[in-house]
Amino acid sequence: MKALLQLTDIRKSFGAVRALKGVSFELFPGEVHALLGENGAGKSTLIKVITGAHLPDGGTLVVAGEEVSNLSPSKARELGIACIYQQPALFPDLTVAENIGLRLKKTGVLHRVRWASQRTQAVELLHRIGAEISPDSEVRSLSMPEQQLVEIACALGSGARIVIMDEPTASLTQKEQHLLFKVVRDLRASGVGVVYISHRLEEIFALADRVTVLRDGESVGTNAVESLTEAQMIKLMVGREVSSIYPPSEGEPREVVLSLKNLGCAASGVTGVTLDVRAGEIVGMAGLVGAGRTELARILFGITPADSGEIYLNGERISISNPREAIARGIAYVPEDRRRHGVILEMPIAHNMTMAIHPKFFPGSILRFKAESLLARDFIRDLGIKAYGPEAPGGSLSGGNQQKVSVARWLATKPKLLILDEPTQGVDVGAKSEIHKIIRGLAKEGLAVLMISSDLPEVLGMSDRVAVMRVGKLVELISKENADAHTVMAAALGTNGKDAA
Amino acid sequence: MSSSRSFSIKSLLARHETVLVLVILFEVILFQVLGRNFLTGRNFSNVFRHSVEIGLLAVAMTPVILTGGIDLSVGSMMGLCAVLFGMMVNSLGMNPWLAGISAVAFGAMGGGVNALLITRLNLPPLIVTLGTFSLFRGLAEAITKGAESYSGFSPSFLALGNSNIAGLPAQIWVFFIVAAGIWFLVHRTTFGRSFRAIGYASEGARYAGIPVARNTSLAYIIAGAVAGLAAVILVARLGEARANAGIGYELLAITAVVLGGVSIFGGSGTVVGTILGWIALAILNNGLTRISDYKIMDQTVASVARELSGLLTGLLLLTALTIGASTKTLAVRHARKQSLAKPTSNPATS
Numbered sequence: 001m002k003a004l005l006q007l008t009d010i011r012k013s014f015g016a017v018r019a020l021k022g023v024s025f026e027l028f029p030g031e032v033h034a035l036l037g038e039n040g041a042g043k044s045t046l047i048k049v050i051t052g053a054h055l056p057d058g059g060t061l062v063v064a065g066e067e068v069s070n071l072s073p074s075k076a077r078e079l080g081i082a083c084i085y086q087q088p089a090l091f092p093d094l095t096v097a098e099n100i101g102l103r104l105k106k107t108g109v110l111h112r113v114r115w116a117s118q119r120t121q122a123v124e125l126l127h128r129i130g131a132e133i134s135p136d137s138e139v140r141s142l143s144m145p146e147q148q149l150v151e152i153a154c155a156l157g158s159g160a161r162i163v164i165m166d167e168p169t170a171s172l173t174q175k176e177q178h179l180l181f182k183v184v185r186d187l188r189a190s191g192v193g194v195v196y197i198s199h200r201l202e203e204i205f206a207l208a209d210r211v212t213v214l215r216d217g218e219s220v221g222t223n224a225v226e227s228l229t230e231a232q233m234i235k236l237m238v239g240r241e242v243s244s245i246y247p248p249s250e251g252e253p254r255e256v257v258l259s260l261k262n263l264g265c266a267a268s269g270v271t272g273v274t275l276d277v278r279a280g281e282i283v284g285m286a287g288l289v290g291a292g293r294t295e296l297a298r299i300l301f302g303i304t305p306a307d308s309g310e311i312y313l314n315g316e317r318i319s320i321s322n323p324r325e326a327i328a329r330g331i332a333y334v335p336e337d338r339r340r341h342g343v344i345l346e347m348p349i350a351h352n353m354t355m356a357i358h359p360k361f362f363p364g365s366i367l368r369f370k371a372e373s374l375l376a377r378d379f380i381r382d383l384g385i386k387a388y389g390p391e392a393p394g395g396s397l398s399g400g401n402q403q404k405v406s407v408a409r410w411l412a413t414k415p416k417l418l419i420l421d422e423p424t425q426g427v428d429v430g431a432k433s434e435i436h437k438i439i440r441g442l443a444k445e446g447l448a449v450l451m452i453s454s455d456l457p458e459v460l461g462m463s464d465r466v467a468v469m470r471v472g473k474l475v476e477l478i479s480k481e482n483a484d485a486h487t488v489m490a491a492a493l494g495t496n497g498k499d500a501a
Numbered sequence: 502m503s504s505s506r507s508f509s510i511k512s513l514l515a516r517h518e519t520v521l522v523l524v525i526l527f528e529v530i531l532f533q534v535l536g537r538n539f540l541t542g543r544n545f546s547n548v549f550r551h552s553v554e555i556g557l558l559a560v561a562m563t564p565v566i567l568t569g570g571i572d573l574s575v576g577s578m579m580g581l582c583a584v585l586f587g588m589m590v591n592s593l594g595m596n597p598w599l600a601g602i603s604a605v606a607f608g609a610m611g612g613g614v615n616a617l618l619i620t621r622l623n624l625p626p627l628i629v630t631l632g633t634f635s636l637f638r639g640l641a642e643a644i645t646k647g648a649e650s651y652s653g654f655s656p657s658f659l660a661l662g663n664s665n666i667a668g669l670p671a672q673i674w675v676f677f678i679v680a681a682g683i684w685f686l687v688h689r690t691t692f693g694r695s696f697r698a699i700g701y702a703s704e705g706a707r708y709a710g711i712p713v714a715r716n717t718s719l720a721y722i723i724a725g726a727v728a729g730l731a732a733v734i735l736v737a738r739l740g741e742a743r744a745n746a747g748i749g750y751e752l753l754a755i756t757a758v759v760l761g762g763v764s765i766f767g768g769s770g771t772v773v774g775t776i777l778g779w780i781a782l783a784i785l786n787n788g789l790t791r792i793s794d795y796k797i798m799d800q801t802v803a804s805v806a807r808e809l810s811g812l813l814t815g816l817l818l819l820t821a822l823t824i825g826a827s828t829k830t831l832a833v834r835h836a837r838k839q840s841l842a843k844p845t846s847n848p849a850t851s
Contacts, residue, residue: 303707327710341708346701346768355698355709358691365690409709 002065004029004193005050005081005162010059012045019045021217022059027162027193032184034204034225035197037214038237038456038489043197046214047164050195051083052076064161082155083164088147090139096150097122097135103154125153129183145176152183163187164195169203181207199288201230201495213237230495231486238456238485246461247440249480253281253464256315257448258300258417263309268295269472273309277417277448282439284463285452287492292472293452294336297419300450301333302326314416327356332410336421336452338399342406345395349387350376352394353408361412379408383438400424400431407438418442421452436462456485468492517762520824521777524817528784535802536791542668544787550662550670550738552783554579554731554747556776558754559761560680561727563775564687564720566758569700569767570619570626572721575728575754577637578611579747582732584641587651587742597658605729611637612725616718634751641744651742662738672734679727684772686723692716700767756814757782760821785817786810 005027012020020042027033037043048054049061052071061068063079071079090099101118122135131149139147148168155163165184169177184207187194196208204211205225212222213236220236228236256276264271270292277283285293298304300311302320311318313329320326326333335341343352353376354361361375362368376390383404387397394402403423410418420439424432439462443449453459459466466483468476468491476491532539549556558575565572582604589600611633618629664671687693695716698706707713728747736742761778763770789806796802802809 301708323707323710324712333708335708340702341705344698344701344705344709347698351694351698355694355706355711358695358711362691365692367689367691367694 002029003027003062004064006060006062007046007050008060008062010046010049010056010061012049012054012056019217020049020056023214023217023219025212025219025222027195029161029191029193030188031210032188032194032196032208034208034211035195035214036204036211036233036237038454041214041237042217043214044166045217047083047166047195047197050076050162050164051081077158080159080161081164082158082160082162083166084148084151084155084168085166088144088151090147090150092140093138095136095138096126096133096142099139099150100125100135100154100157104157121157122153125157126150128156129153129186130179145180149179149183152180156187160192162193162195164197166197167199168196169198169200199493201233201493204233205230234486234489234493234495238489246458247437249282249440249464250444251280253278254446255279257313258450259312259315261310261312263296263299263306263311265295265299265304265306265308267307268292268298268304270295270299271308271472273469273474275467275474275477277450279416279446279448280443281464282443282449282451282462284459284466285450285469286454286456286459286466286488287469289454291469291492293469294421295472296469297333297335297421297450297452300326300331300417300419327413330414330416331419332356332413332415332417333419334403334406334410334421334423336425338402338406338426343394343402343409345402346393348391349380349385349394349397349405350390352405353379353412356409356413375412376408379405379411383408384434398431400427400435403427403431403435404438407435411442415447417448417450419450419452422454423451424453424455424458456488459483459488460485470494517821518771518774518777520821521761521774521781524821525777525781525784528781528788532784532788532791535795536788537793539788539791544791546665546670548783548787549673549676552779552786553670553672553676554735555750555753555757556676556779556783557679557727557731557734558724558750559757559775559779560676560683560772561724562754562758563683563761563763563770563772564693564696565626565724566755566763566765567687567693567696567700567767567770568717568720569703570717570720571630571755571765572612572615572626572724573630573751573755574611574615574633574637575724575731576747576749576751577634577641578608578725578728579732579735579750580641580744581611581637581644582608582729583736583742583746584644584651584744586733586736588644590654591651597654601658601730601733604733605726608729608732609722609726611728612722613718615725616721619721620714620717638744638748641746645744647744650744652740654736654740659737659740662734662736662740672738675730675734679730680772680776683723687772692719696720697768700764700769753782756818760818762821781817782814785813789813 003026007023007025009022009024010020011022023042023046025046035043035046045054049056052073052075055070061071063081068079091102094102097119100122101113104121119135126133126135129149129152131146131153133142133146133149139150142150168180184194184196198204208225210222211225211228211233213220213233215237255278257279258277260273260275263273273296287293295304299306300320302322302325305321311320318329320329320331339345350372354372373390379385380387380390385401385404387401394405397405423439424435427435439449439451451462460483463483464480466478466488467474468478468488470492478487529540538544562572562575585607586600586604589595589603590597615630615633618624619626661671666674687696695706695711698709698711699713699717703713732746735746757779758775759765760781761770761774761776763775789810790803792802797805797809
């Protein structure tokens with residue numbers, strides 16, 4: 001049988017980050033092919049290569065037997081490639097029929113819209129996937145899963161031979177899931193190839209024929225789904241050795257600094273988090289993207305204040321309703337999005353470093369340029385920041401050095417609790433281990449550290465304990481001795497940890 | 502070291518302020534050559550006496566624009582404050598100095614309304630102040646029923662607008678004090694620092710614990726208060742308080758700020774730049790009225806000075822912006838080329 005889609009040795013880099021290091025992948029007609037991998041394994045990049053959003057740096061892409069170079073999104077659509085994203089990309093102010101009509105682009109002379117045929121077609125497509133959606137309702141009024149169904153109808157109507165589904169069930173209810181599964185099976189029966197991406201292993205067992213696992217931008221094997229157990233799948237996903245280059249933890253953790261009791265915030269979907277963090281200890285926070293880890297950090301930092309539960313800092317019950325209160329209490333947060341929240345790129349690094357300590361460092365609100373410059377020089381030296389001086393704009397530094405500036409800003413506040421959110425994301429290897437050393441050094445000095453990371457080896461290598469979150473809840477707290485890739489991943493995915501191990 | 506000196510000359514030339522000083526010198530020389538009695542002390546006093554209100558608005562607009570905002574309502578605010586001032590003095594018999602302070606307070610309150618709408622309801626500053634632009638002027642016209650004006654102020658008050666102190670127009674001294682205060686606020690305090698941070702990245706500023714709403718509000722309140730002050734000075738100069746005081750002044754003030762090199766997107770810019778931008782505009786306006794020996798389209802230049810100055814202001818502004826944008830692009834390109842050329846070198850050589 002001829003492959004619908006054949007990718008061979010696809011490579012793609014963004015700057016110094018090699019997102020895809022030679023991935024091969026094939027899809028046959030009438031096949032549901034699952035794509036599995038941790039956060040950052042390269043799944044999204046691979047999809048973007050297939051849909052023409054990214055041009056690969058190397059490798060070949062063959063669609064229906066013909067090699068395609070310079071694939072663009074519109075060319076991909078002509079070739080029958082359709083992608084259904086987690087967040088449907090529809091026009092909210094147009095009706096369902098108009099959205100479908102726009103996507104299919106079957107206009108008449110002078111681009112005249114044929115309203116009647118557009119509507120008939122929409123009705124027919126919606127019926128085919130069994131969706132009970134009126135073609136005349138505005139997309140704005142639809143729920144997220146309904147919008148996804150409209151996307152699927154579009155893909156179907158455009159005669160797509162290759163349909164990519166990126167975590168399509170993330171926002172669906174049980175009933176809608178079954179409907180979706182039926183649609184996927186129908187697609188398969190009609191000879192369409194489906195690339196199915198999901199973190200939920202049980203879905204992959206229920207739907208997929210074959211599964212390809214990506215890890216660190218490489219494919220680590222394609223297998224028939226029946227030939228694998230859940231445990232084997234997890235092993236393929238996390239498979240690597242935890243390297244021993246992480247700085248060792250030393251000394252016993254001391255008194256409890258932060259204590260959370262049933263903490264929650266309805267608006268950000270976090271519920272019932274109970275956790276202690278001690279001075280001198282690093283608690284790693286693992287979980288999938290969207291598990292509520294960043295949301296928890298934002299609650300603790302007062303960006304989205306808690307609406308239930310209790311926060312104790314050094315035994316004293318506190319409430320935190322804005323970042324300034326958090327800072328005054330000794331809580332520091334190095335945010336995930338370094339370029340938007342961590343560092344103000346246009347401003348000198350000295351200004352960035354004093355930004356969180358304005359009231360303390362500048363009595364009477366009067367700037368002290370000399371003192372500021374000295375403080376910045378100290379941090380540049382202590383953290384090994386590569387910059388031409390305190391006046392260098394944040395944006396002129398490399399990612400790793402920007403991250404150090406962001407850390408310096410929070411160290412300047414002399415915090416009791418340091419929350420780090422993906423501290424080494426997009427940072428090159430050398431700077432990464434330097435940042436690890438800095439974090440461990442801070443813990444040694446008596447800081448309580450809460451480190452959110454999607455980098456599993458980092459979580460395992462750095463943490464004294466690992467807290468795992470899933471769908472807004474803290475589901476497991478694993479001690480260093482018991483924490484290994486399998487248990488953490490199994491907890492994050494919500495499969496039974498014992499079976500996986 | 503010769504290389505460091507050439508670098509500093511280069512950076513001096515690259516500064517927007519230097520370019521503006523050259524523009525101002527060029528204007529002065531041009532008008533001195535072409536016009537009559539341009540470079541006299543009396544005329545120079547006049548230049549600033551007649552444009553000090555716009556200078557005040559421009560200086561007070563600078564913090565607002567640094568936060569990435571804009572305040573279109575300051576001209577209308579002048580109208581409203583002028584009318585309120587006139588009413589307090591004429592109808593209520595208030596002491597003009599006390600009424601002046603009240604007018605400034607009313608201006609601050611008006612700025613507070615802007616600030617509240619912008620920071621609490623998260624509405625865009627352009628829209629909010631476009632609304633209050635109409636609202637304040639409308640209130641002023643309602644109070645005067647569209648036609649009334651207040652006059653007959655005491656000579657001691659009118660002196661503020663028409664007398665000299667130490668050889669300079671009295672109101673220039675007020676301007677100096679306000680400009681020095683705002684310069685200090687912007688360049689020497691954490692408030693100024695936070696204006697820039699908010700302008701560059703307001704979310705980033707929030708994550709650093711900067712009280713974004715409070716400090717943004719401060720900028721609008723200052724702009725409103727200074728508009729109230731400008732209204733009092735205008736009344737003192739004209740001897741009359743009318744609802745149409747300060748019409749179009751907001752655009753002239755914004756022009757001066759932008760001409761002064763303050764980024765309309767927020768973050769970068771200096772108070773000195775704004776002042777130079779204002780001086781360049783003021784001299785252009787005045788200088789053209791002095792040219793009566795030359796004709797343009799059969800009219801003496803002086804007789805069409807107003808029309809011509811509008812045209813030239815536009816050209817000056819667009820030229821300054823183009824030069825600014827292209828030098829910035831060149832600088833970015835240069836920096837990128839440098840970092841690509843030596844990716845392995847350690848920049849920490851100091």
